[in-house]
Amino acid sequence: METFYFTLGVLSIIAIIFIVALVWGLVKVVRTKKDLEDFKVSYGWDGESYRRNDDILRREIHSMNENVHRRIEEVYQESKSHTDKRADKLLQIIDEFKS
Numbered sequence: 001m002e003t004f005y006f007t008l009g010v011l012s013i014i015a016i017i018f019i020v021a022l023v024w025g026l027v028k029v030v031r032t033k034k035d036l037e038d039f040k041v042s043y044g045w046d047g048e049s050y051r052r053n054d055d056i057l058r059r060e061i062h063s064m065n066e067n068v069h070r071r072i073e074e075v076y077q078e079s080k081s082h083t084d085k086r087a088d089k090l091l092q093i094i095d096e097f098k099s
Helices: 003-041 047-098
Strands: none
Touching: none
């Protein structure tokens, strides 16, 4: 009879340890899930913030693209103007030598 009670006591201690470990694991999972949700909200990883950030990024890229194209056009016009001035000067020099 004593071995029966001893075995029953050991099994009940093992069951208690198992239940405590199970509860501890569930608490850790719930805390981790909550921390992950807080992290997503604080760093803007929720769907709406992502879309807003994506729209802002697209607008900035579009603006930079327009600025680059505008600057390229300005440089092209400046170089064209400079080349025209040099060509006109060369034509003047050639006309002076012909006369």
